[in-house]
Amino acid sequence: MSGPLSSLRVVDFTTMISGGFASSTLADFGADVVSVEHPTKPDPIRAWEPLHDGESMWWKSLGRNQRCVTLDLSTAEGQALAEDLVADADVVLENFRPGTMERWNLGYEDLKAVNEGVVMVRISGYGQTGPRSQKPGFGSVAEGISGWAHSNGFPDSDPLLPPIPLADLTAGQYAAQSAVFAVFDREMSEGEEGQVIDVSLYEPLFRLFIGHPEAYDTMGHVDERTGNRSSNSAPRNVYETADGHIALSASAQRIFENVAHAIDREDLVDDPRFETNAKRLQNVEELDAIIEGWTSDRPTDEVIEEMEASDAIVGPIYDIADAFEDAHFAARENLVTVEDPDLGAVKTQGVVPKYSETPGEVSHLGPEQGAHNEEVYVGELGLDAAEYEQLREDRVI
Numbered sequence: 001m002s003g004p005l006s007s008l009r010v011v012d013f014t015t016m017i018s019g020g021f022a023s024s025t026l027a028d029f030g031a032d033v034v035s036v037e038h039p040t041k042p043d044p045i046r047a048w049e050p051l052h053d054g055e056s057m058w059w060k061s062l063g064r065n066q067r068c069v070t071l072d073l074s075t076a077e078g079q080a081l082a083e084d085l086v087a088d089a090d091v092v093l094e095n096f097r098p099g100t101m102e103r104w105n106l107g108y109e110d111l112k113a114v115n116e117g118v119v120m121v122r123i124s125g126y127g128q129t130g131p132r133s134q135k136p137g138f139g140s141v142a143e144g145i146s147g148w149a150h151s152n153g154f155p156d157s158d159p160l161l162p163p164i165p166l167a168d169l170t171a172g173q174y175a176a177q178s179a180v181f182a183v184f185d186r187e188m189s190e191g192e193e194g195q196v197i198d199v200s201l202y203e204p205l206f207r208l209f210i211g212h213p214e215a216y217d218t219m220g221h222v223d224e225r226t227g228n229r230s231s232n233s234a235p236r237n238v239y240e241t242a243d244g245h246i247a248l249s250a251s252a253q254r255i256f257e258n259v260a261h262a263i264d265r266e267d268l269v270d271d272p273r274f275e276t277n278a279k280r281l282q283n284v285e286e287l288d289a290i291i292e293g294w295t296s297d298r299p300t301d302e303v304i305e306e307m308e309a310s311d312a313i314v315g316p317i318y319d320i321a322d323a324f325e326d327a328h329f330a331a332r333e334n335l336v337t338v339e340d341p342d343l344g345a346v347k348t349q350g351v352v353p354k355y356s357e358t359p360g361e362v363s364h365l366g367p368e369q370g371a372h373n374e375e376v377y378v379g380e381l382g383l384d385a386a387e388y389e390q391l392r393e394d395r396v397i
Contacts, residue, residue: 005031006032010026010032011034013036014094018123018168020045020062021062022172022179025173028065034067036070039396040395064364069372079105084381091120108120117193119182119186119194125201126201127198137200139171141202142202143161143202155224160225167204167205173204229288233280242300244316247316247317258311262309263290324347332354335350377391377397
């Protein structure tokens with residue numbers, strides 16, 4: 001693997017989404033990630049639909065670029081092998097309920113004893129401390145407690161959870177970046193000790209609500225659901241066209257003026273209802289009706305062409321099929337083709353973001369359970385053939 005993290009070794013003890021996304025993010029940029037699964041209880045993501053010939057598309061994505069081994073961490077033999085895996089690792093990821101790794105003799109102090117410099121990233125529902133820390137937590141609960149569900153949806157709708165596991169994916173991204181931060185600190189300070197990183201599922205989402213704590217603390221302000229509108233600028237919405245929809249945002253005065261020009265309504269610029277952003281927010285329903293009255297009479301392509309000709313900021317509403325056909329997605333390699341032993345040639349998301357000198361790559365999608373057992377345990381940890389076979393028979397691996 002190439003990439004800026006090609007010298008980084010990661011041992012991933014996680015299951016499900018948050019850990020898999022963290023690991024695949026690191027692996028995309030060259031980190032050597034060894035992903036550990038229970039020998040008889042594989043990662044549940046392997047069974048998530050949609051399935052093609054029994055293969056989960058979720059697993060193919062979350063497990064990409066990683067090497068997969070099996071190991072029962074609840075056994076003494078498994079714990080000894082886990083320590084061997086960690087001995088030369090830079091980063092360890094785990095997302096069990098707090099205390100589980102300690103019960104398996106694999107807590108930070110245990111791992112530090114075999115590798116003083118290891119960085120241990122711990123992902124959990126509520127974090128390792130606090131009154132909720134021992135509660136189980138999934139992303140949907142985190143999306144509720146973080147404020148996300150309250151803010152998502154339309155004014156007359158119930159709180160709305162996102163259609164993707166947003167809390168898990170956001171926590172995974174924070175876990176990946178924090179791991180690299182910690183390794184950077186260890187290397188730049190020329191220290192020998194690693195540290196523990198405590199990532200909850202709800203806090204990364206809570207951090208995204210820019211200005212909300214300050215507004216509540218100083219004014220008692222609580223944001224309510226606004227649907228596709230913004231509480232900060234207008235116009236901003238999804239507008240119907242003759243054959244679909246477009247997204248439009250005009251968060252600066254000049255851009256609003258460009259919109260007015262595009263729809264041949266320069267009079268709106270000096271209209272007392274719309275002459276400032278604050279007034280546009282007060283009269284947003286009237287403004288949206290004017291804009292949609294223009295867009296709804298025209299096909300999407302024409303709306304976008306005329307809006308862009310006036311330097312308005314507008315775009316289509318895509319589904320995944322549209323992304324596959326878009327020339328910009330192709331030019332940016334947002335979808336790349338990978339050969340997979342189960343699926344054949346299949347497209348997956350390209351690596352994000354793009355590096356000029358040390359770009360990442362997608363070398364393979366999620367492999368079979370235990371696909372790299374022999375490579376890692378025999379080839380790297382030095383088990384002999386008899387030991388290896390005995391561990392397989394005992395279902396330790």
